[in-house]
Amino acid sequence: MHTPMSEVIEPLVMLIREHLQNEVDCPVRPVLSPEQMRAQIDLDIHDEGLPLGDVVNLLRQVLEATPTTASGSFFNQLFAGRDGAAVLGDALASLLNNSMYTFKVGGVQVLIEMALLDRMGRMMGFTESEGIFTPGGSLSNFCAMMMARNEAVPDAHDNGLRDERLRVYSSQDSHYSIRKAATMTGIGRNNVVSIAVDNRGRMVPAALETAIQADLDAGYLPTMINATTGTTVLGAFDPLDAIADIAEKYGIWMHTDAAYGGSMCFHPEFDEHFAGIGRSDSITWDAHKIMGVPLICSALIVRKKGLLTKHFDEKATYLFQDDSENFNPGTRSIQCGRRNDGLKLWSAWKSHGNTGYQKRMERLRHLTLFARDIVVNHPDLNLAIEPESLNLGFTVNGVASDELCTLLHEKQRVMVGHAQVQGQLVVRVVFVNPEVTEANIQSFFEACLNP
Numbered sequence: 001m002h003t004p005m006s007e008v009i010e011p012l013v014m015l016i017r018e019h020l021q022n023e024v025d026c027p028v029r030p031v032l033s034p035e036q037m038r039a040q041i042d043l044d045i046h047d048e049g050l051p052l053g054d055v056v057n058l059l060r061q062v063l064e065a066t067p068t069t070a071s072g073s074f075f076n077q078l079f080a081g082r083d084g085a086a087v088l089g090d091a092l093a094s095l096l097n098n099s100m101y102t103f104k105v106g107g108v109q110v111l112i113e114m115a116l117l118d119r120m121g122r123m124m125g126f127t128e129s130e131g132i133f134t135p136g137g138s139l140s141n142f143c144a145m146m147m148a149r150n151e152a153v154p155d156a157h158d159n160g161l162r163d164e165r166l167r168v169y170s171s172q173d174s175h176y177s178i179r180k181a182a183t184m185t186g187i188g189r190n191n192v193v194s195i196a197v198d199n200r201g202r203m204v205p206a207a208l209e210t211a212i213q214a215d216l217d218a219g220y221l222p223t224m225i226n227a228t229t230g231t232t233v234l235g236a237f238d239p240l241d242a243i244a245d246i247a248e249k250y251g252i253w254m255h256t257d258a259a260y261g262g263s264m265c266f267h268p269e270f271d272e273h274f275a276g277i278g279r280s281d282s283i284t285w286d287a288h289k290i291m292g293v294p295l296i297c298s299a300l301i302v303r304k305k306g307l308l309t310k311h312f313d314e315k316a317t318y319l320f321q322d323d324s325e326n327f328n329p330g331t332r333s334i335q336c337g338r339r340n341d342g343l344k345l346w347s348a349w350k351s352h353g354n355t356g357y358q359k360r361m362e363r364l365r366h367l368t369l370f371a372r373d374i375v376v377n378h379p380d381l382n383l384a385i386e387p388e389s390l391n392l393g394f395t396v397n398g399v400a401s402d403e404l405c406t407l408l409h410e411k412q413r414v415m416v417g418h419a420q421v422q423g424q425l426v427v428r429v430v431f432v433n434p435e436v437t438e439a440n441i442q443s444f445f446e447a448c449l450n451p
Helices: 009-025 034-040 052-065 084-096 108-123 137-152 177-184 205-217 240-250 261-266 268-274 307-312 342-376 401-410 438-449
Strands: 130-134 166-171 192-195 221-228 253-257 282-286 298-302 381-383 391-396 417-421 424-430
Touching: 009 052, 034 052, 084 342, 108 130, 108 298, 108 342, 130 137, 130 307, 137 166, 137 177, 137 221, 137 253, 137 282, 137 298, 137 307, 166 177, 166 205, 177 192, 192 205, 205 221, 205 240, 221 240, 240 253, 261 268, 261 282, 261 342, 268 342, 298 307, 342 381, 342 391, 342 438, 381 438, 391 401, 401 417, 401 424, 401 438
Parallel strands: 166 192, 166 221, 221 253, 253 282
Antiparallel strands: 130 298, 282 298, 381 391, 391 424, 417 424
């Protein structure tokens, strides 16, 4: 048996309307323990099914118990807010339910994906690139490291690693997925060399080259350099041109993790931060962060056509039966079955255009600097470091940052996180939702000062 779509349209619209109103009435959900949630909501699966009305009521309870990420009181992650055009595309992707491995099954969705990836590659400075959507920036970084490993050890693709001693280089402020990827690729996380950063959180090229030379002298095989465009805590941009010079000098794969900061390429103020990004061998770019596209929408883009097929293609005559390889994305993907993550990005980009996304980035930067000015002009607030992009770190006199974040959440005032910045625990607030207002930001600081 199945539930006809005709029966769920009205309940779906009703739940959406209720949820949007609840976000206004209760922008920060009550903090409940797992035990409290289990007591309030029947989460178990039973032998007998429930009438649709009962399922709708359960879904209502689930919505009310789920943290909201789209209110003006959410500053906790590198994603926030909601874009109507993107949600529309995402809903239709679920309705269509196409898998993105062949043109035969995906149809025009494959062409949409190809158009997006081509555009994203050109915006990153590539001329003959190709790409693929993956289930998140961590998996994009993993795929890049797998390719770097195979390029450094050509028979690793078929025979795995033997006695090779591979090394990966990444700044001390880079994303934890780099160490995780080293574990999954067989390189080993102890072979990820942490490179020092300057006082703005950017990788120090001289320290990178020193580490590479030391490893060469010790018999290691330098395999990948991971540069970061938009670090998680500070939003810092590594100096890409200088890193690319070193990568080319030593013949090392250069990957740029632009999962967070990549979308700032729409903002002309950040052009200098992207200088050299087109010299990368691969780039990660998450549209589900600053571009406001629903999770997950991560792209892996490589500078040279054919690399993805070279490293990820497997023969499967029961699947890849028609059309040229170019129109069968499954030959370039780490996955077989793959959700259509392109339609939501395409619908949003079509709606906003490049001009709209530039205005979005300008708005986000304005909100960040507006908050920065509040901090520097208040005697009880202390700026940790000048904001590099959209991240702001600060402390409040007389209050531990971690305790403050917990208290604000428990009192349903604000959701925000804390982090270490140059040895100091700070409140880390990020401005990635353009619907946040200056009044929301003022209320945020009032809550921090009077928790």
